[in-house]
Amino acid sequence: MAEYVVFIYDDEQAWEAADPLTYESTLQSHKQFIAANGASIRGGNRLHPSNTATSLRTGSRGSVTVTDGAFTEAKEVIGGYYVIDAEDLDEALALARQIPAPFGGVEVRPVWSDS
């Protein structure tokens, strides 16, 4: 068994412009995903919008600069994540396919394991 993090990327502006039905159906899809795969889901959360983010960037001499906003500037930003257990990548991708991301997509990353 291996652990993966699934990052949910979405276009926040598209979300702001979206109608409430999209929001409602996305929420339902998350609930269905969790209900159907409870045994494989270790955790996960929804995040506040990226304009609430604060980034700390390490400079050349080890100095740290504090800035407002997400670490990288991109149209799609991380809006939430799941931590899942899967036997292999195919199983992880099959789970990730069920996660709604109407204005973007998801990224599946294996968690480093020391064993």
Next chain:
Amino acid sequence: MDPTVATAVAEAHRREYALVLAAAARITRDLSDAEDCAQDAFAQALSRWASQGVPTNPGAWLTTVARRRAMDLIRHHDKLRDRLPLLVEPDLVPPPDVTIDEAPDVPDDRLRLIFTCCHPALAPDARVALTLRLVCGLSTTDVARAFLVSEPTMAARITRAKKKIAAARIPYREPPAAELSERVDAVLDVVHLLFTTGHTAPAGDRLQRRELVEPAVHLARMLHDLLPDQPGPAGLLALILLTDARRHTRATADGQLILLADQDRSQWDRAETAEGIDLANIAMRHRPPTRYVLMAAIAAVHAKSADWNSTDWERIVRLYDTLIQAWPSPVVALNRAVAVSEARGPAAGLEALRPLNDDPQLVGYHYLAATRADFLRRLGRVDDARIAYHEALTFAQNTAERAFLEHRMRELGA
């Protein structure tokens, strides 16, 4: 070194490498370790076959040696010890007294290996490189040379792909039935890319690269043998055979390109042509026909025609119409326009080409300009044709293709 032994080992390497590596990988669960085991088996073959003779079933011999080596490796691999109970299947331990030649039931894990190398989670160039390296057994040097990149670049590409397979746990198994056809398609794309890159090298002095064509034929045949009920592999093998059958007629002795219209069809490889037509017919029985099956069916129409003019162009146009449904692509539309021009004249061809002129996917694709040039030439619109040939020459990079375009332009007169 006995030359017959060296030849036997080289032949076994070419034919059986995937079988040997795949069997070792089932035990090591690590492709690099499995490569070491396969390497070791072929090295042992060189010395043991010289003293004991070439075994009746070289593949079984090599596979058994590689699996034993893999067993030793994981037994002595401290870092893997905690995974042992999970990995070792009891039937895999060969009894100590069995002679290798008698080795029964060698498991055929080649499909696992192929599906791993062609996994959609890997970058397309990595899939091709891994397949050549691990399924066909080409050296990294040869893979690098085939793709005109430096050896360190190719070595890094292969290493990166293997690391991703290990870290992300790309599974070493055949996909479940529900995903099979999608995953088979991904494998077919890799083999087709390999073939087309070899059949018409995108750049360089040679029109063809046999060192890519031959592994592509070998892979397509292997896939068809392993998945005989799937139409896709049969179709791709048919397409490759029918296309490759024309290899001796595609260029003059001094390297000038000869178009399909002008090729000497009596020189097409008869055995490849006959096998290709049979396979295409069988694959076409599956409904609906898929991409490579339709491409093979089109190639089969050409193979059955005595010459360009007596070709059933209306049938080819119909096949292209179906192909565009199965595989919407501007390149298919371009080829369809060529068929339209033959069935209904160059003006109709030019009309079919019109929607493609602004297609962003075809920007810089020299065949579009070359095709337009040919239609204009046939319509007697010499000035427009010349402009189009100029445009095609701006983008064509293969020496033989450039020479052809320059020749056509000269024919138009100054």
